[in-house]
Amino acid sequence: MMAGSSCVLCLIPRVLGHLEKLEAYSHKLTLKQEEIKKKQEKLAKMTAMIQRLKDKRDRLKTKMALQGGMPVKQLLQKEASSRTSLSLGKTQEAILEMKLKNVKAMLQAYYLTGISAKRINQGMCVCISTAYEGNYLDSYYLDLFVQKPIQIRQHSVPPFIPLEQIAKQYLQLDIKCFLSVLSNHLNAYAGRKYQADWFQDSSDTLLSGTLHRNSLCNLLSFAYNVEWENRTVCFKVKLVYGDIARSLPTEAIISCEETISPSLENLISSHSALFRQKALHNVFGFFQAERESLSQMGTSLTSHVSLL
Amino acid sequence: MEKSLYEMYENEIKTLEQEIQELTKQYEDNQQKEQLAEEEIEEAIKCHRGKTDFESRTSESLADMRHELEQLESEFSFLTKLSGIVFTRYSKQTVDKDENKCTERHKITGNCYLLPFQIECTLLKVQNKESISSVVTDLSIIIESSEYSDLSKFVSRAVETKNLLLFFRSLSSFAEWCNRRKHTFLHFKERYPEIVRLPEGSSADYMVLRNPKLSGCELIVVWKIQINEEGIVTPVLDLLTKIPEQALRLDKKKVIEKTPLCFQNLLDAFGIECAIDNVLKAFCLEEGGSAIDK
Numbered sequence: 001m002m003a004g005s006s007c008v009l010c011l012i013p014r015v016l017g018h019l020e021k022l023e024a025y026s027h028k029l030t031l032k033q034e035e036i037k038k039k040q041e042k043l044a045k046m047t048a049m050i051q052r053l054k055d056k057r058d059r060l061k062t063k064m065a066l067q068g069g070m071p072v073k074q075l076l077q078k079e080a081s082s083r084t085s086l087s088l089g090k091t092q093e094a095i096l097e098m099k100l101k102n103v104k105a106m107l108q109a110y111y112l113t114g115i116s117a118k119r120i121n122q123g124m125c126v127c128i129s130t131a132y133e134g135n136y137l138d139s140y141y142l143d144l145f146v147q148k149p150i151q152i153r154q155h156s157v158p159p160f161i162p163l164e165q166i167a168k169q170y171l172q173l174d175i176k177c178f179l180s181v182l183s184n185h186l187n188a189y190a191g192r193k194y195q196a197d198w199f200q201d202s203s204d205t206l207l208s209g210t211l212h213r214n215s216l217c218n219l220l221s222f223a224y225n226v227e228w229e230n231r232t233v234c235f236k237v238k239l240v241y242g243d244i245a246r247s248l249p250t251e252a253i254i255s256c257e258e259t260i261s262p263s264l265e266n267l268i269s270s271h272s273a274l275f276r277q278k279a280l281h282n283v284f285g286f287f288q289a290e291r292e293s294l295s296q297m298g299t300s301l302t303s304h305v306s307l308l
Numbered sequence: 309m310e311k312s313l314y315e316m317y318e319n320e321i322k323t324l325e326q327e328i329q330e331l332t333k334q335y336e337d338n339q340q341k342e343q344l345a346e347e348e349i350e351e352a353i354k355c356h357r358g359k360t361d362f363e364s365r366t367s368e369s370l371a372d373m374r375h376e377l378e379q380l381e382s383e384f385s386f387l388t389k390l391s392g393i394v395f396t397r398y399s400k401q402t403v404d405k406d407e408n409k410c411t412e413r414h415k416i417t418g419n420c421y422l423l424p425f426q427i428e429c430t431l432l433k434v435q436n437k438e439s440i441s442s443v444v445t446d447l448s449i450i451i452e453s454s455e456y457s458d459l460s461k462f463v464s465r466a467v468e469t470k471n472l473l474l475f476f477r478s479l480s481s482f483a484e485w486c487n488r489r490k491h492t493f494l495h496f497k498e499r500y501p502e503i504v505r506l507p508e509g510s511s512a513d514y515m516v517l518r519n520p521k522l523s524g525c526e527l528i529v530v531w532k533i534q535i536n537e538e539g540i541v542t543p544v545l546d547l548l549t550k551i552p553e554q555a556l557r558l559d560k561k562k563v564i565e566k567t568p569l570c571f572q573n574l575l576d577a578f579g580i581e582c583a584i585d586n587v588l589k590a591f592c593l594e595e596g597g598s599a600i601d602k
Contacts, residue, residue, distance in 0.1 A: 045507065046317040053324035060331040064338065096373050103380040106398045107387065109414065113476040115391045119383060126390075134444035134470030176390065180481060187473070246538060 111139065114183055122147060128183050130190035132247070133279075137190045142182075150175065160216040161185050162244075184245045191247030192217035195280040202284075208234055218244050224284075227291070228267060233258055235268070239275060252276050325509055332422065336396065392480040393420050408435040411445075421483040426450040429472055444470040451479075455511075462535040471539075478539035485533045485543055486511070492531075492581055496588065503592045515584075519592040526550040527567075527591055529584055545580060547571035547587065 110116035117126045123146045129139040143154040150171050157163045163182065170178035196213050199222065211222040218241035226233050235254050242250030252275035254268045274283045388394045397417040404411040409432065416427045430446035447470045453460035459482060466475040490510045497504045497515075505516040517527040528548040535541050549564050556564065574583035 043313065043317065046314075046321065049508070050317065050320055050324065053321060053328065057324060057328050057331065060328060060335060064331065064335050093370060096370070096377065100373060100377050100380070102398070103377065103384055105400055106395050107380065107384060109395065109398055109400070109416065110387055110391065110393075112414070112416075112472055113391055113393050113480075114473045115477075117387055117390050119386060124386075124390075129473065131471060131473035134447070134472070136442040136444075136473065176392065176484075179390070180477070183477060187477070246540075248538065 111136075114187070115179055123153065126179060128179065128186055130183075130187045132187075132191040132194040135194065137194060140186055144175075146175075148172070157182070157186070158189070158215075161189060181245075188241075188243075188245050188247045189217060191279075192220075192241060195247070196220055199280050199284075216244060217241070220249075226267070226271075228264065233264075235271065237275065248279070249276055321509065329422070336419065336424065392484055393476060394418050403430070409433070420479050421487045423479070423483045423486070424452060425479070427472070429470075444472050446470075447472055449475060456482075456533075458533070458535045462537070462539060465537055466539070474539045478535055478541055481541040482533060482535055485541060489513070489531050489533065489543070492584070495581075496584065500588065500592070503588065517588055517591060524550075524552045525555060527587065529587070531580075543580065545571070545575055545583075 107116070111127065111129045114129050114131070115126065116129070117124050120143070123144050126142045126144060127139050128142070130137045140158075141154075141156045142152055145151040145153050152163075152167060152171075155163065161182075162185070166178065166181050166185065170181055196211065196217050199207065199220075200211050208223045208225050211220065213220045220239040221237065223234050223236045226235055233256055235256050238251075238253045239249040240251040240253070241248070252272040254272050256264070256268070258264060260268075271283075274286065278286065395416055395418040397415070399415045401413045402410055403413055412431045412433065414427070414429050414431060416425075418425060426449070428446075428448045429444050432443045432445050434441050434443075447467050449463055449467055451459070451463055453463060459479075462478060463475065466472070466478075493504075493506055493510045493515050497506055497510070502520055503517055505518065506512065507516060508514075513532050514528055514530045517529065519525060526549075528550060530546045530548060532544045532546075533541060534544055547568050549567055551559075551564055559565075571583065571587060574586055577583075578586060
C-alpha cells in the first residue's frame with residue numbers, strides 16, 4: 001500500500017510534466033493552425049486577385065481582337081481604287097492636309113484645358129486661360145526662358161497677383177507645378193471678379209448703394225435690403241477672401257443699424273454662412289427663390305429663416 | 309515553400325499588372341490610329357472632291373507640308389507633357405452661325421496619366437467689341453471614376469456648373485497625385501521587398517509595412533487623394549496600426565496610440581516620401597518599435 005502510494009506520488013510530477021507538454025503542444029498547434037488559416041486566407045485573396053487581373057487582361061485582349069481592322073496602307077489602296085477617281089498620291093496628299101488641319105485644331109483646343117503653350121526660340125510662350133463656371137474669361141501670357149535657371153522674360157499677369165513669390169517657390173523646382181499654382185491664383189481672381197461684375201451689373205435690383213472692391217477683388221463691401229418682420233432692413237456686408245487662391249470668401253461680416261434681436265441675429269448668421277458657401281449669384285438666387293416661395297405661402301420670412 | 313508560393317503569386321500579380329498596362333496603352337493607340345485613319349480618309353476625300361480639278365501640288369510643297377506636320381506634332385507632344393493632358397481625338401463642328409454669334413460642338417477624347425476621358429461640349433462664342441467670349445452651354449463628361457468616389461462627385465459638379473476648365477485642371481492634378489502615389493509605393497516595394505506589401509496592387513490607396521521579426525504587427529500607410537467641391541486636390545495620409553492585443557498590453561508608454569499623430573508631424577516636417585521612409589526604417593530596420601516614438 002505504502003509502496004503503491006509512493007509510486008503514485010512519484011508519478012504525479014511526470015504526469016504533470018506530460019500534461020504541461022501536452023498543453024504547450026496544443027497551444028502551439030492552435031497557433032500554428034491560426035497561422036495556417038491566415039496564410040490560407042491570404043493565398044485565397046491573392047488567387048482571387050490573380051483571377052480578377054486575368055479576367056481584365058482577357059477582356060482587353062478580346063477588345064483588341066475586335067479592334068482588328070485593316071492596316072492603314074490597305075485602307076488607302078482600297079479607297080484609292082474603288083471609291084474615287086483620286087490616285088493613291090492624291091489620296092495621300094488629301095490625308096496630309098487633313099492631318100495638318102487636325103493637329104492645328106487640337107493645338108488650338110488646348111486653351112479649353114487652361115494651359116497651352118508654344119515653343120519660341122530658347123523658351124516658350126505659355127497661355128493660361130481662366131474660367132468661372134461655364135464662362136471662359138481672360139487669358140494671360142508668360143514668356144519663359146527655359147534654360148536653367150528658368151526666367152520669366154515677359155508676362156501679362158496683373159501686378160497684384162503674387163507672381164514673384166510663386167515663381168520663387170516653384171519655378172526652378174517644377175515648372176508644371178508653378179503653372180498650376182499660378183493658374184489657381186488667376187482663376188480664383190477671375191472668379192471673384194466675375195462675381196463682383198455680375199453683382200454690379202444687377203445693382204438696381206439687388207444692391208442698395210454701390211459695391212466697393214479692391215483690385216485683387218479679395219475685399220468686397222456692399223449693402224442689400226432684406227424683408228424682415230414686414231419691414232425692410234439694410235444689411236451691410238464685408239466679404240473677405242482670406243485665401244486668394246479661392247473664389248469663395250473666408251469671412252462674411254454683416255452689420256445692420258437695427259437693434260439686434262435674437263431672430264435678427266439668426267438671420268444674419270444664416271446669411272453670413274450662405275456667403276461663405278456659395279457664389280454671390282447663387283446666394284441671391286437663393287434669396288429670390290425664398291422670397292417667391294414665401295409670398296406664395298404667405299408666411300413671414302423670419303419664421304422660414306429660423307428653420308435654416 | 310510557402311514563401312516561394314507567395315513570391316510566385318506576387319510575381320504573377322506584378323506581371324499581370326504590367327501586361328494590362330501595356331495592353332491598355334496599345335489598345336488606346338490602336339483605337340486612335342485606326343479611327344483617325346478611317347475618318348481621315350473619308351473626310352479628306354470629301355474635302356478634296358470639290359477641288360479635283362486643281363493642279364496637283366509640287367513635290368516641294370508636299371515636303372513642306374510634311375515638315376510642317378512634323379513640327380506641329382512635336383509641338384503637340386511638348387504641350388501634352390507640359391499640361392499632363394493628352395488629347396487623342398478631337399473634332400469641332402460649327403452648328404449655328406450668324407453675324408456675331410456662333411455655336412460649336414466639340415468632342416474630345418483623351419487621357420491624363422492613363423486615366424481616359426471623353427468630353428462633349430457646346431460652346432457659344434459671342435463676338436464683342438474687343439474680344440470673343442466663350443460660354444459652355446452644354447457639357448458631358450465620361451470618365452472611369454468608379455474607383456474614386458471623390459472624383460465622380462467632383463465630375464458631376466463640374467458638369468452641373470459646366471466648368472470644363474476646372475475639370476481639366478483638377479483632373480490633371482488628381483491624376484498627377486495618383487501617379488506620384490503609385491511611384492512612391494512601387495519605389496518602397498522595390499527597395500524593401502521583405503517589408504512592403506501591396507495587397508491590392510500599386511494603384512490602391514494603401515501600403516502595408518511589416519517587420520519580418522515581429523510577426524502579427526503591421527503598419528498600414530493609407531494615402532487618399534481627395535477632391536473637394538471647388539476642385540482643390542489634397543493628398544490625405546494616415547498611418548494605421550495593426551498590433552496584437554498582447555503587444556498592446558505591453559505598450560505602457562502608449563506609443564501605438566501616439567503613432568498616427570507622430571506620423572502627421574513627420575509628414576509636416578519631412579514631406580510624404582521622407583516621412584514614409586522614416587517610419588519604415590524605425591519600425592522595420594532598427595530594433596522594434598522604440599524608434600517610432602521619436
